[in-house]
Amino acid sequence: MENLKTYKFDEAFEASLDYFGGDELAARVWVNKYAMKDGLGNIYEKSPVDMHWRIANEIARIEKKYKNPLSAQDVFDLLDHFRYIVPAGSPMTGIGNNHQVASLSNCFVIGLDGDADSYGAILRIDEEQVQLMKRRGGVGHDLSHIRPKGSPVNNSALTSTGLVPFMERYSNSTREVAQDGRRGALMLSVSIKHPDSEAFIDAKMTEGKVTGANVSVKLDDEFMRDAVEDKPYIQQFPTNGKNPLIKKSISAKTLWQKIVHNAWKSAEPGVLFWDTIIRESLPDCYADLGFRTVSTNPCGEIPLCPYDSCRLLSINLYSYVVNPFTKDAYFDYELFKKHVALAQRMMDDIVDLELEKIEQIKNKIKHDPQSEEVKGTEYHLWEKIYNKSGMGRRTGVGITAEGDMIAAMGLCYGTDKATDFSVNVHKTLALSAYGSSVQMAKERGAFEIYDAKREENNPFVKRIKEADPKLYEDMTKYGRRNIACLTIAPTGTTSLMTQTTSGIEPVFMPVYKRRRKVNPNDTDVHVDFIDEVGDSYEEYIVYHRKFLTWMTINGYDTNKKYTQEEIDDLVAKSPYFKATANDVDWLMKVRMQGAIQKWVDHSISVTINLPNNVDEALVNRLYVEAWKSGCKGCTVYRDGSRSGVMVSVDKKKEEKKAVTINPDSMPCKPPQVTEVRPQELDCDVVRFQNNKEKWVAFVGLLNGYPYEIFTGLQDDDEGIVLPKTTTKGRIIKRTNEDGSHRYDFQFENKRGYKTTVEGLSEKFNPEYWNYAKLISGVLRYRMPIDHVIKLVGSLQLASESINTWKNGVERALKKYVIDGTEAEGQKCPVCGHESLVYQEGCLICKNCGASRCG
Template identity: 25%
Template sequence: MQTQQQITKNGLLPTPPRPKDLPKVELTENARQVLIRRYVRRGDDGKPCESVEDMFWRVAYHVARVEEQWDSDVMSRAREFYILLTSKKFFPNSPTFTGAGTPLGQLAACFVLPINDDMGRDASGIFQTLRDAALIQQTGGGNGFSFSRLRPKGSMVKSSAGQATGPVGFLRVYDHAFGEIAQGGTRRGANMAVLRVDHPDVEEFITCKTDENAITNFNISVGITDDFMRAVENDEEWELRFPDVHSPLYRQVKGTLEQLVEAGVPLVTYKKVRARDLFDKIVRQAHHNGEPGVLFLDAANRSNPVPHLYPLEATNPCGEQWLGPYENCCLGSVNLAQHFAPDGKVDWEALRQSVVTATRFLDDVVEANQYVPAVPQLKEAAHRARRIGLGIMGLADLMYHCGVRYGSPEGQEFAAQVMEFVRYHAMITSVEMAKERGPFPAIKGSIYDSENMRWSPPRPLFPYERDWGRPAVDWDWLVDQIRIHGIRNAAQTTIAPTGTIATVAGCEGYGCEPAFALAYIRHVNDNGKDLQLTYASPQFEQALIKAGIEPEKRQEIIEQVMLEGSCQRVESVPEEIKRVFVVSGDITAEEHVRMQAAMQAFVDNSLSKTINFPEGATVEDVAIAYHLAWKLGCKGITVYVTGSREKVVLETLSTAKKKQAGSEEEKPQPALAEKVEDQLTIWHETKKPRPRYLTGFTYSIDTPLGKAFITVNENGGSQPFEVFINTAKAGSDTAAVSEAIGRLLSYILRLASPIEPARRLREAANQLLGIGGGRSLGFGPNRVRSLPDGVGQILDEYLQIRAERLVSQQDKANKEPAAPGNGHRSAAEKGDTPPVGQKLLRFGDLCPECGEAAVINEEGCRKCYACGYSEC
């Protein structure tokens, strides 16, 4: 380990040595590797310049250090934070891990920036905001924008006598710019674009991501109003309108449509549409590929804690954090999987303590954050309202432990009771901090203003009927405390995506989501060697053991569960275990929505959750979910139909016509007709992304054009992924032909296709074998007729050896005894690839890091269940 002086030179601020009596963190090897890869700081030589424990101490100390201004014992608080973090009971968002104790010091993940209808004069004009957003993305933050203030496409621009570009045009400008910026030096920027449902360009916006290779750096959401949903219910016309840009007041007043109207700016109606047709277009596009999402503007503004400052227009990239102009929020999640009590109970007292300490931690982050000095409005906005976003992860783990089925009425009440408890104690702690440090500066005029108190305690959607031993809460007492002392944080709770931190914490369920699968292949980096471990839910295995199922039978059950991730169709699993151990695909869309709504009642901001639909779900199913989410008070909804993106590739024009023929009137409906046209040109990504590292096999063969070296690289599932061919010297015609053949083979292997890569390579080899040239080399079975023939022979040899290798591994795996109760299989522990004949759980897109088809849409984000990669 390097010295403190060297570490400081390598980009870390001075940090006192970690006290020797502090505990080490217990992590799986996979979690430790993820931490090292993502969060541990590196020196100029690219090597880690701190240990995992030192990383936790760095974060704890530099967050606690701000308490000097309140005369707190900094070292004592730092120890408290360190123990909270290393116990895995709470983790903050990723930028806090990467930024604390560094000169950069930017600790927030979520930002919202305003975009006004101005090209250069306004501080929040189109290109000034683009500049601010770029600076934020360089620090690791994600941005949300409402494009609703931009005038419609084609409208007259008086100053230039030209026509306006429109929101979608500028969205494309932003997307292109962000495509060139690496977020935090490690990943592309995450962004959210929002457009109101009454904007004249909303129809273009809804379909702007029909081509999934366009606008790749943004999630998009339509801002829905209550008036629109009522118009849909009543089958009314809907006006697409915008303020009169030629009105003298238009330039004088900056704000939302409602603010402009209130100021006297007249509205111009550009078009009238049938509300149901517009709603249908949104739903069909979401059914098609998961976008756009929907944000319920009025629901968000009903609980806006500072309506005197601004109306809420947009959220952060994953949709869970509503923010005003220039506002940002530091998020963190309490790990419910670390709050088990014996006998299937919840350790409520430990949970209370974690919430108290985590709330203090996040308020200190507001103070410790350096924000982005070049955008001073960010710090001003953060200190004005002092928003924090405390949420949860591991809800599914806790429900498994307590024997509660996710999605059931019992599960909805359980989730509500847990979130109510978290919110209640977060607010008590915020009041206590208001006594010590003062309330948030903008409290006057807010819903917490003691002279005009408009905040009322949250209530469950339905009366509680069950008792999980939770201590009582007294909301009336808390109201009195807020009146007397105020409150430190204008908003306290948010349920955020927990991609990387949940992987490190070892949660089975990310955030508030159900577990996605009970068993799957997980990749572990063992000193640079990629090991593939058959992961099975420890709680599921313990339940099987408790049910008296013998080891051999348990192994058989796990292998069956591996096929699809669920235990519901495995006959030998006891019914009580099936009832409790559900995964995302076992839960109906309605149950998903009701779970979201039950928690939303006790989250003053919002939550990241994806409503996963099974394959075969209809457009009507999605529409019903949207209506239900609005009725139940959700602030937004994101849907994803399993396999929907792949189905676009496979669905033919004739299939679409059959769907049309099955309609009630047996004639094409406008929205469906548009989709039919889309299907002629839409394809899932042109090729799969290349993982960071791959294993491969290199062969050599003499050809009429000289010796050729042919490398076949495989992805994590032992499938061929790419081919490299090297012959002769660079720059020669032979080298060019070799490279061309390799590129085409690699492209064929990486195309999205229902045909497995090995079969594709077999067909390619068959096409190359036997091609003759001007001369041959060798005789009999060793004869090589041309360079393509030589390549074909090597591919044929590779495929034969691959098949033998997989059969050998299958035989070996069949002879190996099962490793009892630890969720891993012994053959996999030795680094073997999965045996032939055992279907891996292929439930998603290819991961750019490990190559497994395990990247799924969850929490409004995309993450890999195989290696822990996350876009969040």
């Protein structure tokens, strides 16, 4: 690198704070996630200005290879202050960054050709998934090729275990990669035609299972018709075979009701309307040449063929509203069309940059010290991705700030008028992007397998032909530079830097403080974390720049402290009124998504956020309407349906730091103090490592609340030997003949037979036993779990072995902390703020979004 100057965190933070006009959250997000760093954490950029020049210079370097090149200044002006064009996280982090060897692609799909139903194929996919995730890629793959449970196999098992164990394998691999700041994100899909699809749909309903993956089921039109009309539906394996080995008739309505129920209860599975995806897909016009779509990326907005990938970029729609929030507001279509064409051009340049990155990755693998046998899979994987990326030159131009754009135009989100306006914007975007791709084909050459004849009956191409006959004529003459161009993806933390919402979600009202992604593994479709506001408007105006703009334009004093009544009056007058997640007509939102989908060649990632009190019938109507409206997929989230996804709070908070929790929503209810231990207690089994030794913790539960804890060695002559699948059981207190007591652990195996491990206490080192008794004592007397964890963490123990054991005990207890509990006295190791809360056993920073698990 030419510029080897490094900056301290505080230097970069202060410069970025000035860049973002005093917005601490945006400044910290940029420094933590997007400033150029090396593997040691050294920071090489002082503010987003440096980052945008880095990107602009690299794109300008590629532009010089082609006719009529853009200058670095041209590109910088589009990127500056995230005003017009916003690259997604992987391009923003990786372009021009030679300190780290990583891909620029956000999304990958993998899958093997031919018969992939073998342990060799399953393990190959597992390794490829991990190799991509370690390079910052989200991965999707389909499981429809795995034979159903009970099928004969040619090995010692005799019959197949079916899909679910492999879902857990792939999920665990994702969680393994997503440690210590690395990223892992996974989408698993299966055809509804597969005989194991019901087990797939149910897999995540068991607490703690498949926690490292999003799951979506691929629904064909026949199944949807049969479900709506209550007709039988035929499942088979292979799912697309003419002479299936297995065939069975099921009630489509019954299975559909299960999908709806599970989505209502746990926000999964998502649904992919597969016939719509394939019917509309331009790449599938080249299915026989390797572009057959098999699954989607983790957020669902990019249906992909195996070993293709996509880079993402968003256009900030709000910036094209002139005179926002006034009666004279209008959308600058001419500037928008110009910038869309340039965005498509920049995306094509980023394909070239990605091909360079893949060459760097391949070169690194070549020079790694491991043997060819060890590194061969990884090298061959990147060869396949390189070939597919260069062959199709797929891009992902999308949008952000749709909700802000609609509000700034004085329209109400979810109305017919707003939908019609939005559809016109997306139609303009599609025609401009495709016009740019055709122009690049004329100047740079079409993607190598372009064939107008193959595409002539594609519905998306027919819409282009009808809307712009000249564009269609030029496309058939010169071809197109990119096999597909458009998507609408969740913008995640980049939306915090543009001060907008993501995708086509409406803006949240200023009765909420901030909206951002908090899932520790970054795997879920864009979700919300909601803080309660303080007493003054000043406290949260920075999180709603667009609302502040509306106030300023309309003559309101933004420095005044407003009462809650005054805030409510302001809200009612604003263009955001009745545009919150709970106010929007959800059916209208689905119809809006379907209408916009007609002008998006890939797909749209959007979650329909619903209040807690909606019934399953509404989820059913939304899913059916999504199918009928032409959506390619749909996901719903009902408030409180998934622990740790969306945390709502009581608006009537009396103390600033108090957390109001509905006892009915607690994962475990604190019991009254029970002096006399019941003879039997339910028990959770938690495994951990202590000095590279495998240990197990038995957490006795009284009414779901931890009452006692035992720990011991696994797999030792004198230790505790348990099947790996054992996660629950009972601890039974026994009285020996001499009047002494012992504790036994009892569990049931898969066949329902009970096994008892006698004398847990005898399997402990006495020192560990005494510390466990201390911890069990404070649990028994109902000390809050977070305080127990703090107490355990503060113990000053004699040996290093006991200290690592202590850390394992902490991990075992964290899963019982109520989500949203503040970790008092603990500071975030990234931003230094005392703003940590527990979420699903992990500590999440409310200030900067950093997470720490384990």
